[in-house]
Amino acid sequence: MTTPPVSRRDRKKAVTRQAIADAALRLFLAHGYDDVGIRDIADAADVSTATVFKHFSGKEALVFDQxxxxxxxxxxxxxxxxxxxxxxxxxxxxxxxxxxxxxxxxxxxxxxxxxxxxxxxxxxxxxxxxxxxxxxxxxxxxxxxxxxxxxxxxxxxxxxxxxxxxxxxxxxxxxxxxxxxxxxxxxxxxxxxxxxx
Incomplete structure (x- = not known):
């Protein structure tokens, strides 16, 4: 059985999601979890806060992105x-x-x-x-x-x-x-x- 190909839209969403998670982890490790806000993460990933919440349910979920x-x-x-x-x-x-x-x-x-x-x-x-x-x-x-x-x-x-x-x-x-x-x-x-x- 063949796996259906992943659409371009889904690939783009996955790349955005990973970029947000990577930015969050970088900031958390550099500044501590409590001193980093969602706005900081959105800015570092070059997305809106709405986009962050579209991919993650909350701040904790950014740490455990997998x-x-x-x-x-x-x-x-x-x-x-x-x-x-x-x-x-x-x-x-x-x-x-x-x-x-x-x-x-x-x-x-x-x-x-x-x-x-x-x-x-x-x-x-x-x-x-x-x-x-x-x-x-x-x-x-x-x-x-x-x-x-x-x-x-x-x-x-x-x-x-x-x-x-x-x-x-x-x-x-x-x-x-x-x-x-x-x-x-x-x-x-x-x-x-x-x-x-």
């Missing part, structure tokens, strides 16, 4: 996994690959600091991930031929989508991803240490 692709990528990780690969392993690989691509970005350190030092961005990031729970849960349910509100599928989706929040601020983010997926795959075990009371 969010619209996240749900599609999560669902594809489930539906397009290799033969014999479990849903949990497919999602584990997706999160590890995503972490690698983020960490390899030249502005990864500055971006991470921006998000972790700005309460509004931390909260937005958590909401951003968890709002994909219904779509991911439905995709998982489809793989097993059960209703979209199946508790096990919904719970797996929700736990998986909390991984970025659990990894935030920790040195070994890859270890966090592996650790959470080990729990999801094998079940929870008490941590080593003194016995629970």
């Amino acid at each position: 969010d619209q692709d996240r749900e599609a990528e999560l669902i594809a990780a489930v539906r397009q996994r290799t033969a014999g690969q479990s849903v949990v392993d497919a999602l584990r690989q997706h999160f590890l690959d995503l972490r690698s691509s983020v960490e390899e970005h030249p502005q990864a350190t500055e971006f991470t600091h921006l998000v972790e030092s700005t309460p509004a961005l931390r909260e937005y990031a958590e909401r951003m991930w968890t709002r994909h729970a219904a779509g991911l849960g439905a995709a998982i349910a489809d793989e097993f031929g059960v209703d979209h509100d199946d508790l096990a599928c919904a719970a797996l989706a929700r736990f998986v989508l909390d991984i970025p929040a659990l990894a935030r601020g920790r040195q070994d983010r890859g270890g966090v991803i592996e650790g959470v997926f080990d729990i999801l795959d094998r079940g929870w075990r008490p941590p080593a240490g003194r016995p629970a009371r």
Whole structure:
């Protein structure tokens, strides 16, 4: 099946959207998130404020400009996994690959600091991930031929989508991803240490 060609209008919209996101990130990294306004971003991208809002729902969305692709990528990780690969392993690989691509970005350190030092961005990031729970849960349910509100599928989706929040601020983010997926795959075990009371 061939993919329909992207129209010139859609290409132009994508270029404008990326220019706005790039300008916003440059300004946020240089001046701090709270000291940059939408007008500043519009001026830097050479567009109107109305154009900024046509492409982004608000200031936080400018930082996470690739969010619209996240749900599609999560669902594809489930539906397009290799033969014999479990849903949990497919999602584990997706999160590890995503972490690698983020960490390899030249502005990864500055971006991470921006998000972790700005309460509004931390909260937005958590909401951003968890709002994909219904779509991911439905995709998982489809793989097993059960209703979209199946508790096990919904719970797996929700736990998986909390991984970025659990990894935030920790040195070994890859270890966090592996650790959470080990729990999801094998079940929870008490941590080593003194016995629970």
